[in-house]
């Protein structure tokens with residue numbers, strides 16, 4: 001009898017949904033719109049799209065290919081090809097801890113808003129009232145921590161129950177739902193009176209606004225949003241069958257992910273202008289603005305409840321992919337028990353997350369230099385760790401595995417990779433050099449901010 005040692009995705013669609021489930025999360029719905037607002041609008045969007053095409057998508061293909069070729073998760077994948085590269089696995093584990101420590105804080109906000117939506121507390125268009133609800137939450141340590149704990153507990157529950165059941169089923173139902181809902185909200189947002197200003201802000205790039213800072217944030221956002229740089233896509237790719245067309249897969253995920261981010265942008269930014277909110281609001285933008293959009297819709301409360309529920313699921317399919325990476329290190333490499341590892345890792349991440357949440361409370365002393373713990377985790381994970389991971393991924397696939405081997409793996413499914421020379425050129429030169437320039441500046445700025 002044939003024994004299968006590794007479970008594969010039940011279908012290619014299952015993999016795409018799960019990978020898209022990891023990619024599409026708070027990064028798209030919460031972070032992208034507010035980053036557009038704080039980084040100058042259309043210029044940021046343009047740079048984001050440029051990096052997405054030249055750097056993010058080629059790296060997505062590199063990651064999935066590396067995973068499927070080795071049939072191993074991130075630790076094994078690097079190690080099996082070159083032992084000296086095992087440290088990339090550690091980097092991934094650390095990165096998983098840091099991202100989830102603040103991601104779970106925001107996940108908690110979403111849960112809190114879900115509860116308030118159910119109770120009908122968000123049903124107003126008044127910017128002052130909505131800003132008040134958000135700042136009350138921010139200034140209540142107990143609320144922040146309790147909801148963060150619930151979010152972490154849900155994430156742990158899913159991870160304990162194993163990869164396929166948890167990830168695939170959840171993604172299959174929730175992703176399409178989220179898309180439909182976002183489109184409806186975006187339609188309402190762009191048809192509000194006075195939304196034109198916001199549409200222009202989003203679409204018309206003011207090129208004088210492109211600074212190194214904007215480029216740095218856009219690149220970090222590409223990696224964060226695509227879940228690239230800490231091995232999620234390597235691990236997911238390792239579950240793919242040899243017949244699967246890696247090319248179309250590696251293009252669909254970034255395409256879906258970017259579509260989700262752009263629709264979320266259209267749902268949020270035009271409404272900001274139409275309803276009198278602040279576009280540079282920062283992390284509160286979605287929470288303050290969207291309830292007002294719901295309040296201007298028929299059946300608004302139902303949409304509001306459905307929205308925060310779906311965002312909860314989108315956040316969970318992302319958070320479980322992060323936790324999964326760290327847990328699988330303990331399970332696969334150190335041969336620990338899955339349940340115990342998940343509990344231990346989850347609790348440590350939750351404890352690390354407490355200062356992130358508390359640093360948001362007014363007058364908090366959880367600061368190092370000019371950065372709150374929340375910002376430190378955010379910047380450390382995206383600008384430093386993910387960007388470093390992405391840099392190493394490109395070097396590894398281009399020069400250690402070699403693009404020639406990668407192209408062979410890609411063509412295993414019987415397709416011809418016509419753009420192979422272009423892709424090779426990108427991962428060998430454009431990606432590492434581009435990422436290195438940004439990375440250098442990120443390290444510099446991060447250290448300066450910590451010292452200030």
Ligand code: TRP
Nearest residue numbers: 023025026027028224225227318
């Ligand atoms: N991409 C997810 C989002 O946009 C976040 C995420 C999940 C992630 N897994 C990751 C980011 C791994 C970096 C690495 O919300």
